[in-house]
Amino acid sequence: MNVIIVGFGFIGKETVRALYKKMDIIKRLDEEFRIIGISDSKGYIYNEKGLNLEKLINIERLSDYMAYNESGSAEELIEKRDVDLMVEATPTNIKNGEPGLTFIRKALKRGIHVVTSNKGPLVVAFKELTTLAKMNNCQLLYEGTVAGALPVFSLVRKCLQGDKIRRIMGILNGTTNYILSKMYFEGTSFELALKEAQERGITERDPSYDVDGIDAACKIVILANALMNKDIRFEDVKRTGIRRITQEAVSLAKKANYAIKLIGVIDKRIEVAPKLVPINHPLCVHGTLNAIHIESDLAGRITLIGYGAGKETVSAIMNDIFTILKDLRKS
Amino acid sequence: MKFDLTIALPDRPGQLVKALEPIAKNGGNIISIIHEREEPSTGIIPVSLVVDFPSKLNLKETINDLKNSGVAIIRAEEIIDTTHITVILVGRVDLRKFTENKMKKVKILGFEVSSPTSEDTCLKLELEVPAEFVEEVMDHLRKIAEAENVLLLSPI
Structure with missing residues (x-):
């Protein structure tokens, strides 16, 4: 299998590192597995015989690798002959999904399997992209887009095949959970907890993406479309952030044995809002943890807990790659 | 029944x-x-x-x-099955708005107001609602909260 990686930021680099580390197992599945190209926002590197992963894990910028094509674009890389799989790891843009959306469209049209951890394209064009994949007989896997390492899509698709999912709810954003946990345990104000999250690099300078529930709403869109057969867009999610949560609210809730958490829910209502979570409920996890609670007709209730961002996301990307490798072997 | x-x-x-x-x-x-x-x-x-x-x-x-x-x-x-619900309201809460009309079926078992450090008051209500009206009552509370620009925190 010939693989290209589009995007050489944090996730792109960590994916290369994981592939290098696990190459023995991968080669057992496919002796011909190789990474033939990687692009960043300015150019790409390409070698049809396979790139040297040992060198790649030791460079900071892609241009430090030999024969960096400075004027080349990711689209050129996608057009190269014999590309079988693209790992798309460009930055998330939820307004128009670009540049990831263009890359994914192009790859799928050429029958290239796609693995992505980028929410943007799926939030903007879920139906279009999944239809495109089906039409071109290739796979589009996106486990890393929702709650990082938590295997929610794989779990439902592989292990709950006879179930009807009735409700999904979860803590889908680690930053807001960090802030609310700080307020809960240390009695700090929202502003102070947010400042600390910014200082620790957990949230961006503009925290709106996290604290106004935008990130969680994007994940709700993908979960609803992928697992509950809905056809919703970002605007369909009723969204309330956590800016108005006061110390007093947190402590009143605490006295009544609740913690306030930013919860995404898909049932009759599709919303992201701060809610009261009983402290003995499996969703009541703290710090930067994520949790997803699934209610289905046969299995009843299942909760997944784990880290939703950072290098743990690579676990999801790797699993998607392995899934495609194994499916190809079977066929 | x-x-x-x-x-x-x-x-x-x-x-x-x-x-x-x-x-x-x-x-x-x-x-x-x-x-x-x-x-x-x-x-x-x-x-x-x-x-x-x-x-x-x-x-x-x-x-x-x-x-x-x-x-x-x-x-x-x-015998009417009832459910206990805790809600927290954050904002300039006018409790009358929340307790009139459709709330007749609801018993207020208790409430607690925090001493506000900001202009937003914080009010916790403990309600007893006939089980069959829970959805209706929650919808009503949501509507009033929205109209009054009050943040409603309800249990999952």
Whole structure:
């Protein structure tokens, strides 16, 4: 299998590192597995015989690798002959999904399997992209887009095949959970907890993406479309952030044995809002943890807990790659 | 539908069986029965039953049959399942707005107001809501909260 990686930021680099580390197992599945190209926002590197992963894990910028094509674009890389799989790891843009959306469209049209951890394209064009994949007989896997390492899509698709999912709810954003946990345990104000999250690099300078529930709403869109057969867009999610949560609210809730958490829910209502979570409920996890609670007709209730961002996301990307490798072997 | 049916029976052998007959005849399913015979006997024994009837009409007919056979009815009323809900309101809360109209079915079991450090007040309400109206009551609270620009925190 010939693989290209589009995007050489944090996730792109960590994916290369994981592939290098696990190459023995991968080669057992496919002796011909190789990474033939990687692009960043300015150019790409390409070698049809396979790139040297040992060198790649030791460079900071892609241009430090030999024969960096400075004027080349990711689209050129996608057009190269014999590309079988693209790992798309460009930055998330939820307004128009670009540049990831263009890359994914192009790859799928050429029958290239796609693995992505980028929410943007799926939030903007879920139906279009999944239809495109089906039409071109290739796979589009996106486990890393929702709650990082938590295997929610794989779990439902592989292990709950006879179930009807009735409700999904979860803590889908680690930053807001960090802030609310700080307020809960240390009695700090929202502003102070947010400042600390910014200082620790957990949230961006503009925290709106996290604290106004935008990130969680994007994940709700993908979960609803992928697992509950809905056809919703970002605007369909009723969204309330956590800016108005006061110390007093947190402590009143605490006295009544609740913690306030930013919860995404898909049932009759599709919303992201701060809610009261009983402290003995499996969703009541703290710090930067994520949790997803699934209610289905046969299995009843299942909760997944784990880290939703950072290098743990690579676990999801790797699993998607392995899934495609194994499916190809079977066929 | 579940009903609390309390009857008074003469303290004589065979009276309970006689009283249960009309219940069965009218489609009642007895869920529990409390029969407390005191010593020394006062001559009358109160018997409390929880009975599931298909409708109110079945209860009515049972009561008629019981009365006709000389059994006194102390109490016969529907048992309403209730749910306790905690909500927290953040903002400039006018409690009257939240408790009028549709909230008639709701009992306020308790409330607590925080001492506000900002202009937003924080109010915790403990409500008892008939189980069948939970959705309706929550929808009502959501609408008022939205109209009043109050943040409503409800349980998951």
